[in-house]
Amino acid sequence: MEWRQEHTTTATIRTGREYGAWPVLFESDGRVMVLSFANALNTVSRWDPQSGREVWRVDPWAGGGPCAVVQAKGVGSILAVASEFGVECLNAVTGSVLSSPAVEAGTVWDVAAGLLPDGRALIVGAGHHHEVHRWDAVTGEPLGVPLTGHGTSVVSAAMVAGSRGGGAVIATGDEAGVILRWDAATGARIGERMTGPEGAVHQIVPVGLPGGHTLLACVDDDRLLWRWDANTGEPVGKPVPLGAESEDPRLSVAVVNGSAHMLVSGTDDRMVWEWDLLTGTRLHAAVPGISCDVLVRSNGQAVIATGSPEGDLTLYA
DSSP states (O other): OBOOSSOOEEEEEEOOOTTOOEEEEEEETTEEEEEEEETTTTEEEEEOTTTOOEEEEEOOTTOOOOEEEEEETTTEEEEEEEOSSSEEEEETTTOOEEESOSSSOOOEEEEEEEEOTTSOEEEEEEETTSEEEEEETTTOOBOSSOEEOOSSOEEEEEEEOOOTTOOOEEEEEETTSOEEEEETTTOOEEEEEEOOOSSOEEEEEEEEOGGGOEEEEEEETTOEEEEEETTTOOBOSOOEEOOTTOSSOEEEEEEETTEEEEEEEOOTTOEEEEEETTTTEEEEEEEEOSEEEEEEOTTSBEEEEEEOTTSEEEEEO
16 A cells, blocks of 8 residues: 555536536445435536536435445445435435435434444444434444434544454534533443533544544534544644634545555635644645545545535546
8 A cells, every 4th residue: 555645636527507616535346436416406416427428316305415435235226315314325326316304304414334243234423413313324224213412413423443353333423512422223322421612513423443443523613623542532732723724624634554545625715724633743745625535445546536616526546
């Protein structure tokens, strides 16, 4: 595996999304798949990176918001799209609808997905009405009752695969800066509330490190980066300012050769900046873009995708 200090453009896709396009990367049968969503247009699309052709386009009936992809046994890649009424599930490769929106959940601000210890694919929804929702990704059926414990709207969610002998864990953040952890299979609360952020926890990114350790990297209203140990709930280091120029910072993280490379988009200079996640050090401007996603493929190759204000998607090696 290798992380390049200078990234080479491998493809540019003209989406025509004049309000910008947000990329989502995943791998299927050894191929890199490129998705985009655009809140202004309520549109989710898949693109062929070689030809730049739009493979499919879906206009989710309740709007196209944050997305997550999970590999489900016997089904393949499932795309979960957060909306005003729940989560809509699609086949991520073909774009076909797999289920109706996950039943009357109300507004879901964020969505996460992953596998339970028994192999079932799970979708997690961050609910506006202070609840955390769990659905079977294949059937769309709820997995138990919604989880309660947040005192305000839940606005971010992440799912952590089982590590160091434990089961899969859900982490959710709310508007008051509280992060809660849950057993993904049973819904039981894990540990104490994790606090610190003064405002909303806008994003939670799970980062798997060598040795079975997993970090939770989070961004709050004050543009601070917070890091916690996902297993113990203990903070890791001090909060790190991402800079006043980071109007709406978003994180993407790739772990290569034991190093956690964090890419921060949403800065005023329209550049994606590279940071060392573990030390909290900003390194250099990596590539242009207002949005970003990164994928470490099964062969160890890292792929970066960025979106421009004009709606272009650019892929880098």
